[in-house]
Amino acid sequence: MLKLIVCVKQVPRVSELPWDPKRGALRRDLADGMMDPAAKRALEAALRIKDARPARVTAICMGPPMAEATLREALALGADAGLLITDGRLAGADTLITTTVLAAAIRSRCPDFHLVLCGRQTSDSETAQVGPQLAEALEVAGVAYVEHLEILPDAESEGEAAPESGASQMDCGMDRDIGRIRVRRLCDGFLETLEMAPPAVITISDREYRPRHAPMAGLQTAFEKGVVETLDAAALGLPPDLSAAARSPTRILRVYSPAAEKRNVALRGSASKIVEALFQQYDDRIGGAAGRDIKPPEEE
Amino acid sequence: MIWVFGDYRNYFQNRVTLQLLAKARSLAEDSGALVCAVALGHGVDEYVREYIAHGADRVYVMDHPALAAYSAATFAALLAGLAKTHRPEIILVGATDFGRELAPRVARRLDTGLTADCVDLSINEDGLLKQTAPAFGGNLLAEIVTPRHRPQMATVRPGIFAELPHDDQRRGERVDAPPPDPMPADPATLVESVFAPRRDQRLEEARVVICGGRGMGSRARFRRLYELAGLLNGEVGATRPVVYAGWADHEALVGQAGRQIKPRLLFSFGISGAIQHTAAIHDAEFIIAVNKNPEAPMMKMADVAIVADAGQVSAALIKQLKERLRKHS
Numbered sequence: 001m002l003k004l005i006v007c008v009k010q011v012p013r014v015s016e017l018p019w020d021p022k023r024g025a026l027r028r029d030l031a032d033g034m035m036d037p038a039a040k041r042a043l044e045a046a047l048r049i050k051d052a053r054p055a056r057v058t059a060i061c062m063g064p065p066m067a068e069a070t071l072r073e074a075l076a077l078g079a080d081a082g083l084l085i086t087d088g089r090l091a092g093a094d095t096l097i098t099t100t101v102l103a104a105a106i107r108s109r110c111p112d113f114h115l116v117l118c119g120r121q122t123s124d125s126e127t128a129q130v131g132p133q134l135a136e137a138l139e140v141a142g143v144a145y146v147e148h149l150e151i152l153p154d155a156e157s158e159g160e161a162a163p164e165s166g167a168s169q170m171d172c173g174m175d176r177d178i179g180r181i182r183v184r185r186l187c188d189g190f191l192e193t194l195e196m197a198p199p200a201v202i203t204i205s206d207r208e209y210r211p212r213h214a215p216m217a218g219l220q221t222a223f224e225k226g227v228v229e230t231l232d233a234a235a236l237g238l239p240p241d242l243s244a245a246a247r248s249p250t251r252i253l254r255v256y257s258p259a260a261e262k263r264n265v266a267l268r269g270s271a272s273k274i275v276e277a278l279f280q281q282y283d284d285r286i287g288g289a290a291g292r293d294i295k296p297p298e299e300e
Numbered sequence: 301m302i303w304v305f306g307d308y309r310n311y312f313q314n315r316v317t318l319q320l321l322a323k324a325r326s327l328a329e330d331s332g333a334l335v336c337a338v339a340l341g342h343g344v345d346e347y348v349r350e351y352i353a354h355g356a357d358r359v360y361v362m363d364h365p366a367l368a369a370y371s372a373a374t375f376a377a378l379l380a381g382l383a384k385t386h387r388p389e390i391i392l393v394g395a396t397d398f399g400r401e402l403a404p405r406v407a408r409r410l411d412t413g414l415t416a417d418c419v420d421l422s423i424n425e426d427g428l429l430k431q432t433a434p435a436f437g438g439n440l441l442a443e444i445v446t447p448r449h450r451p452q453m454a455t456v457r458p459g460i461f462a463e464l465p466h467d468d469q470r471r472g473e474r475v476d477a478p479p480p481d482p483m484p485a486d487p488a489t490l491v492e493s494v495f496a497p498r499r500d501q502r503l504e505e506a507r508v509v510i511c512g513g514r515g516m517g518s519r520a521r522f523r524r525l526y527e528l529a530g531l532l533n534g535e536v537g538a539t540r541p542v543v544y545a546g547w548a549d550h551e552a553l554v555g556q557a558g559r560q561i562k563p564r565l566l567f568s569f570g571i572s573g574a575i576q577h578t579a580a581i582h583d584a585e586f587i588i589a590v591n592k593n594p595e596a597p598m599m600k601m602a603d604v605a606i607v608a609d610a611g612q613v614s615a616a617l618i619k620q621l622k623e624r625l626r627k628h629s
């Protein structure tokens with residue numbers, strides 16, 4: 001049976017600025033949590049494998065206790081188990097510490113995994129660093145931006161594309177029958193096909209694997225019956241004096257809104273008056289960008 | 301030393317290495333640090349000369365047939381190895397897809413911090429590299445430093461800094477680093493690689509983009525934006541409801557699920573500014589938004605926010621532009 005791990009992060013559900021200019025802080029309190037949309041695609045990619053063959057999907061999240069809801073959503077969508085790593089001392093972790101913790105959790109709870117799937121880049125801090133760093137931390141193959149993923153039957157990995165039905169023949173539950181992983185990805189305009197033996201870490205592109213919706217029934221069962229295991233840093237054997245914020249090499253000095261630093265001039269009135277005012281103030285800029293002279297001719 | 305990773309694949313389109321060499325020169329101004337490029341590959345002499353002509357004092361070169369194709373795992377091991385030997389203070393990597401896969405691996409191997417996709421860099425009063433990076437779909441900017449760990453690492457978005465002019469007379473040193481034996485292998489093998497850039501890049505490349513949203517009200521009113529685009533040598537973009545309504549085709553979709561644009565001038569008509577749309581427009585230099593609702597997020601991120609009917613403003617723009625252009629012909 002294939003053992004798949006999906007890393008899911010909980011992110012704030014924001015469509016507008018979660019930024020409080022008066023307090024000068026992120027208003028995370030206002031924002032509900034949701035599953036990072038990129039991680040949701042990674043989960044979808046794992047579930048499509050599971051649709052086709054026996055596989056066990058474990059969703060792992062490092063986050064505050066409320067992130068349990070995101071793992072339950074993963075269960076409702078079809079994941080088999082959820083693992084929440086939550087510990088106040090992990091707050092403020094940068095990607096180096098985040099991947100140290102995720103790798104420790106994977107090594108401790110699912111050491112015999114075949115494939116770890118991550119989103120390409122989260123919707124909140126959007127570094128896209130977790131996938132590639134997790135490959136390094138686990139010392140396994142790693143490929144980012146995957147648009148298409150298939151598991152090849154071992155014997156045929158050298159040959160043509162694996163036949164769709166071929167997959168079921170090898171589902172005899174014996175790990176050694178799990179073939180190579182073949183991925184296709186787009187990287188700087190190059191369409192690349194890569195192959196590797198498991199285990200591996202991949203990140204899923206934001207173009208493919210449109211996520212499915214959770215069935216209502218599944219959602220309810222996931223909240224009532226689904227099992228989410230919770231671990232703290234000590235349970236992972238991380239040092240007792242761990243302070244992720246202090247150990248993280250990067251330090252955030254400030255977060256600010258660039259929009260607030262825009263001129264943000266407001267124009268009102270009738271359409272023709274507005275357009276006159278617009279040209280009066282900005283004809284250089286508009287004409288410059290368009291490469292056309294739109295200045296009024298010099299008065300004679 | 302400030303190092304810049306030499307990302308030479310698709311050299312004519314990818315000038316980010318040259319842009320970073322120019323930025324590194326200005327960062328090194330006070331400290332007098334050496335600006336170095338690192339070229340890993342096979343047959344890279346031409347790039348070594350280019351890097352020197354564009355501002356590098358020194359180029360570290362590792363030339364080996366096994367490096368003919370880019371591999372994030374192999375290049376990361378080599379770059380980290382070189383950094384351990386030569387100890388640069390700063391490593392800058394262009395935020396190409398490859399750079400953003402490579403740099404995190406290098407940072408992890410060097411046990412140091414990395415700031416992603418920076419849009420600005422400077423040296424602060426403590427002599428630290430201040431790295432400015434967008435977050436939340438570009439709605440916020442974060443300033444990040446790496447106080448104690450070395451090197452300080454950043455990936456930097458292409459197109460932010462200007463490259464220095466090519467100067468044949470500039471002198472620089474070439475340092476050939478011996479390839480390790482055996483070469484660090486990538487457990488993922490490249491089976492095939494085809495250069496397949498997306499054919500139609502008109503929206504991505506456009507200097508003027510006219511985006512219309514649901515607030516345009518009707519297909520007929522939306523179609524007039526094409527006339528406006530024609531007058532301004534621009535392209536028309538659309539939000540998802542517009543595409544769903546069939547006013548524009550999917551090729552025009554701007555946003556998370558469509559095109560990413562970076563025009564010098566963006567007109568936004570009747571668009572609320574949902575994050576799935578704005579995520580793709582934060583590189584627009586100057587934004588003029590028209591919306592009936594002054595509180596719409598799109599209006600907040602505009603340089604000029606016009607509180608009015610989008611159809612009427614676009615019609616008035618077309619009329620007055622035609623008059624102005626006629627006077628010049």
Ligand SMILES: Cc1cc2nc3c(=O)[nH]c(=O)nc-3n(C[C@H](O)[C@H](O)[C@H](O)COP(=O)(O)OP(=O)(O)OC[C@H]3O[C@@H](n4cnc5c(N)ncnc54)[C@H](O)[C@@H]3O)c2cc1C
Pocket residue numbers: 006007008009010036038039042060061062063093094095096098102117118119120121122124125126127128129130131250252255413414415416433435442444
């Ligand atoms: C404004 C801001 C800016 C930041 N900038 C930086 C920076 O420049 N450098 C830096 O090192 N750190 C930075 N951080 C810290 C960073 O957000 C955390 O390290 C975070 O845990 C992971 O980064 P990410 O969300 O960017 O992940 P990404 O690398 O974008 O995530 C990709 C995928 O990795 C998986 N993943 C990510 N986080 C988790 C998690 N906690 N649990 C499970 N799976 C996960 C998911 O599958 C996700 O889709 C920043 C934080 C903030 C708030």
Ligand SMILES: Cc1cc2nc3c(=O)[nH]c(=O)nc-3n(C[C@H](O)[C@H](O)[C@H](O)COP(=O)(O)OP(=O)(O)OC[C@H]3O[C@@H](n4cnc5c(N)ncnc54)[C@H](O)[C@@H]3O)c2cc1C
Pocket residue numbers: 512513514515516517538539540541542553554555556557558569570571572573574575576577590591592593596608609610611
């Ligand atoms: C996974 C996902 C991916 C998505 N990807 C994309 C994407 O790639 N691109 C994208 O655009 N969207 C995308 N969306 C949809 C996105 O969330 C928004 O729904 C969409 O951008 C809204 O489009 P809009 O601004 O045209 O419409 P609305 O949000 O309905 O806004 C219309 C605006 O017009 C104003 N208005 C109304 N009448 C007038 C008038 N007469 N004159 C002036 N103003 C007027 C209103 O005040 C309002 O602000 C995605 C959504 C999801 C969930």
